[in-house]
Amino acid sequence: MSRLNLHLPLRRGFAVAFAVFLILALTPFFEVPLPGIFSSPLNRPGTLQLLALCLTLAGVALSYNLIFGYTGLLSFGHALYFALGVYLPALAVTRWHWTLAPAVLVTILAGLLLPLALGSLCLRVGGIAFAMVTLAFAQAGSILVFKNPGHLTGGEEGLGLDFNLMPAALTGIVNTPNLYWIALSYLVFTFVVCWWAVGSRPGRVWQAIRENERRVEVMGLRPYTFKLLVFTLSGWLACLGGIVYLLLLGGATPAVTTANFSLALLLMVVLGGAGTLWGPALGGALYEYLDFRLVKLSASGGVESLPPLLRVPLSEPLFILGTLFILLVYFFPGGIAAVAARVARRRLRP
Amino acid sequence: MSTLVLLVATGLGLSGLYFLIASGLSLTYGLMRVLNFAHGTFLTVGAYTAWWLATRLQMDPTGRLVVAVAGCLVVGAVVAAAVEIVLIRPLYRRHVEQVLVTVGLALAFTALVQGAFGADPKPFPAPAWSQGVTSVAGAAIPTSRLVTIFVAIAVYLAIAAFLRFSRWGLIVRAGVENRSMVSALGIDVQRAFTLVFAIGGVAAALGGLLGAVYFGNIDPERGTATLIFAFIVIVIGGLGSFAGSAIAAVIVGLVQQFLNYYASVYLGFSAAGDLGVVLLLAAVLLARPAGLLGRPERG
Numbered sequence: 249m250s251r252l253n254l255h256l257p258l259r260r261g262f263a264v265a266f267a268v269f270l271i272l273a274l275t276p277f278f279e280v281p282l283p284g285i286f287s288s289p290l291n292r293p294g295t296l297q298l299l300a301l302c303l304t305l306a307g308v309a310l311s312y313n314l315i316f317g318y319t320g321l322l323s324f325g326h327a328l329y330f331a332l333g334v335y336l337p338a339l340a341v342t343r344w345h346w347t348l349a350p351a352v353l354v355t356i357l358a359g360l361l362l363p364l365a366l367g368s369l370c371l372r373v374g375g376i377a378f379a380m381v382t383l384a385f386a387q388a389g390s391i392l393v394f395k396n397p398g399h400l401t402g403g404e405e406g407l408g409l410d411f412n413l414m415p416a417a418l419t420g421i422v423n424t425p426n427l428y429w430i431a432l433s434y435l436v437f438t439f440v441v442c443w444w445a446v447g448s449r450p451g452r453v454w455q456a457i458r459e460n461e462r463r464v465e466v467m468g469l470r471p472y473t474f475k476l477l478v479f480t481l482s483g484w485l486a487c488l489g490g491i492v493y494l495l496l497l498g499g500a501t502p503a504v505t506t507a508n509f510s511l512a513l514l515l516m517v518v519l520g521g522a523g524t525l526w527g528p529a530l531g532g533a534l535y536e537y538l539d540f541r542l543v544k545l546s547a548s549g550g551v552e553s554l555p556p557l558l559r560v561p562l563s564e565p566l567f568i569l570g571t572l573f574i575l576l577v578y579f580f581p582g583g584i585a586a587v588a589a590r591v592a593r594r595r596l597r598p
Numbered sequence: 599m600s601t602l603v604l605l606v607a608t609g610l611g612l613s614g615l616y617f618l619i620a621s622g623l624s625l626t627y628g629l630m631r632v633l634n635f636a637h638g639t640f641l642t643v644g645a646y647t648a649w650w651l652a653t654r655l656q657m658d659p660t661g662r663l664v665v666a667v668a669g670c671l672v673v674g675a676v677v678a679a680a681v682e683i684v685l686i687r688p689l690y691r692r693h694v695e696q697v698l699v700t701v702g703l704a705l706a707f708t709a710l711v712q713g714a715f716g717a718d719p720k721p722f723p724a725p726a727w728s729q730g731v732t733s734v735a736g737a738a739i740p741t742s743r744l745v746t747i748f749v750a751i752a753v754y755l756a757i758a759a760f761l762r763f764s765r766w767g768l769i770v771r772a773g774v775e776n777r778s779m780v781s782a783l784g785i786d787v788q789r790a791f792t793l794v795f796a797i798g799g800v801a802a803a804l805g806g807l808l809g810a811v812y813f814g815n816i817d818p819e820r821g822t823a824t825l826i827f828a829f830i831v832i833v834i835g836g837l838g839s840f841a842g843s844a845i846a847a848v849i850v851g852l853v854q855q856f857l858n859y860y861a862s863v864y865l866g867f868s869a870a871g872d873l874g875v876v877l878l879l880a881a882v883l884l885a886r887p888a889g890l891l892g893r894p895e896r897g
Contacts, residue, residue, distance in 0.1 A: 322694060322697060369880055369884065370883075373887050375693075376631065376693070376837070377837055379697065380633070380829035380832070380833050381833060381879065381883065383826060383829060384879055385876060385880075387826045387872075387876070388876040391872045395868055397869065515701075515702075515705075560713040561710060561713060563713055564712060564713040566706065566708070567705075567706045567713065569705065569706075570703065570705030570706030570709060571702065572702075573698070573701070573706075574702035574703060574706070577689075577695050577698045577699050577702065578699075
C-alpha cells in the first residue's frame with residue numbers, strides 16, 4: 249500500500265523535502281524571535297544548539313527506525329553504538345592526544361565493526377530474547393563507562409573534549425552555525441541512506457521479515473544475513489550521530505550509554521510513527537525539544553508553586569514522557585505519521 | 599578458605615535476589631510470551647513500601663520487619679495484578695505493544711519515585727540481627743546474605759509446589775507447554791496469567807525488601823539495574839523455564855561475585871563481575887542459543 253502511494257506524489261515529496269532542507273540550512277541567517285517556542289531568536293547560539301541537537305536526534309531516531317520500524321527487531325541496545333560515537337573520539341582526543349580527523353575516522357570504522365560483531369551474536373536469538381540480549385550488551389558498555397577503568401572515561405562526570413586539539417572552526421560560541429550545519433548534514437545523510445536502503449532489495453526483505461519471518465525463510469532467503477545487515481547499518485548510523493552529538497556538546501556524558509537512552513530512542517520512533525521515514529525524524533526532534541523544555545519547565549516558578557501532588561510528577565520529564573508513551577501506544581499506535589495520514593485521507597474524501 | 603565460603607555466601611545471596619526477579623519474568627514469558635519491562639518497578643514498590651512502613655511504625659525492629667514484609671507482599675500482589683489487568687490485558691497477543699507499554703510504565707514510575715523520594719539511596723532501618731554476622735565453616739558471613747538465600751529457597755520451593763501440586767499450577771504448566779490447547783479445552787488461561795503475574799509481583803516485591811536488607815539502603819534505580827541481570831538470568835536459563843532460571847541465577851550470582859572480588863584484588867578493576875556475566879551470556883548464546891534448559895522456539 250505504501251509503495252502505491254509513494255509513486256504519484258514522489259515529485260511533490262521531493263519538493264517538500266527540499267524546501268524543508270533549504271529552510272533548515274538558512275536558519276542561522278534568520279533573526280526571527282519565536283517567543284514561547286525558543287527563549288532567544290532563531291540565529292542565537294542557544295537556539296541554534298538546541299535545534300542542532302534536535303536534528304541530530306532526528307537522525308539517530310531514523311537509524312533506530314531501520315531496525316525497529318522497518319525490520320521489526322526490538323533492540324534495547326541501540327544506545328551502545330551511539331555512545332561509541334560519543335566516547336571513542338572523546339577518549340582519542342582527550343586521553344590519547346590524537347587530532348580530531350584520525351579520531352573520527354577510527355570511530356567511523358569501529359562503528360561498523362562493533363554492531364557487526366555484537367549483531368552476529370545477538371541475532372542468534374529472536375523476538376523478546378533479542379531485546380534482552382541487546383540490552384545486556386549495552387548495559388556492559390554503560391557499566392564500563394560508569395566504573396571509569398584506569399580513570400579513562402571520567403565515570404559519572406563525563407569526559408570533556410580537549411579544546412587545544414580541536415579545529416578552531418568547531419569550538420567557541422561564534423562557530424555554533426558550523427556545528428548546526430554539521431548536524432543538518434548528518435540528518436540529510438541519514439535520511440538519504442535510509443530512504444535508499446528501505447527501497448533497495450535488502451530493504452524489501454527487511455520489511456518482509458517484519459511481516460512474516462517464516463515466510464521469508466520458506467522463500468529460500470536467510471533472514472539472519474539480512475538482519476545482520478540492518479543491525480550493522482543502523483548501528484553505524486547511530487555511531488555517526490554520536491560523533492555529531494559529541495561535537496555539539498563539546499564532551500561526553502554517561503547518560504547516553506544508559507538503557508534509558510535506548511528506551512528514549514524507542515519512544516521517539518513510536519512517537520513519530522515506526523516504519524515511516526519522516527515520522528521518526530520528526531519524533532526524534534520533538535522528543536529532544538520536549539525533553540529540553542520540560543527540564544526548563546520543571547525548574548520554573550510555575551511548577552514550584554503547585555501543590556505536591558501535581559508538582560512532583562510535573563517536575564520529572566521522564567514521568568511525563570513515559571505517560572505520554574503509554575497513551576500513544578493505546579490511542580495513537582501509528583504515531584504522528586498515522587494521525588497525519590488520517591487527516592490527509594479525510595481531506596481527499598469530501 | 600574462609601574467603602571462599604564468604605564469596606560463595608554473598609554470591610548466592612545475589613543469586614537469591616536475581617532469582618526472585620527472574621522467576622516471575624520467566625513464568626509470565628513462558629505462559630503468555632509477555633516481556634514485562636516494568637517488572638523492576640515491583641521490586642521498587644516492595645522496597646519503598648517496606649521502607650515507608652519500617653520508618654513510620656513505632657514497634658520493636660523485628661515486629662516492624664514482619665509488618666513491612668506483610669505490607670510489601672500485599673502491595674506487590676495488588677500492583678502487579680493491577681498492571682496486568684489495566685495495561686497488559688487490553689493488548690492481548692500484541693507482544694511488541696505490550697513491551698512498549700511496560701517500558702513507558704517503567705520510565706514513568708522510576709521518575710515518579712525519584713520525584714517523590716529523591717534520587718539518592720535512602721538508608722533502610724533493618725533490625726540489628728540482620729546486620730550482624732553469622733559464623734559458617736569458620737567464615738563470618740553477613741546474616742543478611744543468609745536471609746536472602748533462605749528466603750529465595752523458600753520462594754523457589756513454594757512456587758515449585760504451587761506448579762506441581764495445585765490445579766492452577768497444572769493449568770500454568772500446561773499453558774507454558776501449549777496455550778492454545780489449554781484454551782481449546784475451555785480453561786481460562788487469562789485468569790491463570792493474572793495469578794502468575796501477581797505471584798511474580800510478590801516475588802519481586804520480596805526481592806525489593808531483601809535487596810534493601812542486603813545493601814542496607816533503597817534506591818529508585820535498583821529495580822531497573824537488577825532487572826537487566828534478571829534478563830540475563832532468564833536468557834541463560836532458557837526462556838520460560840522456571841528451573842532453568844533458578845540454576846542460571848545461581849551461576850550468574852556466583853560468577854559475578856567471584857570475578858568482582860578476584861579482579862578487584864589482583865587487577866584493581868571493579869567492573870569485572872558485571873562484564874563477566876555479559877561474556878557468559880555471549881558464550882551461552884554461541885553454544886546454546888535456547889539457554890540451558892530451554893527448548894528451541896517453535897513457530
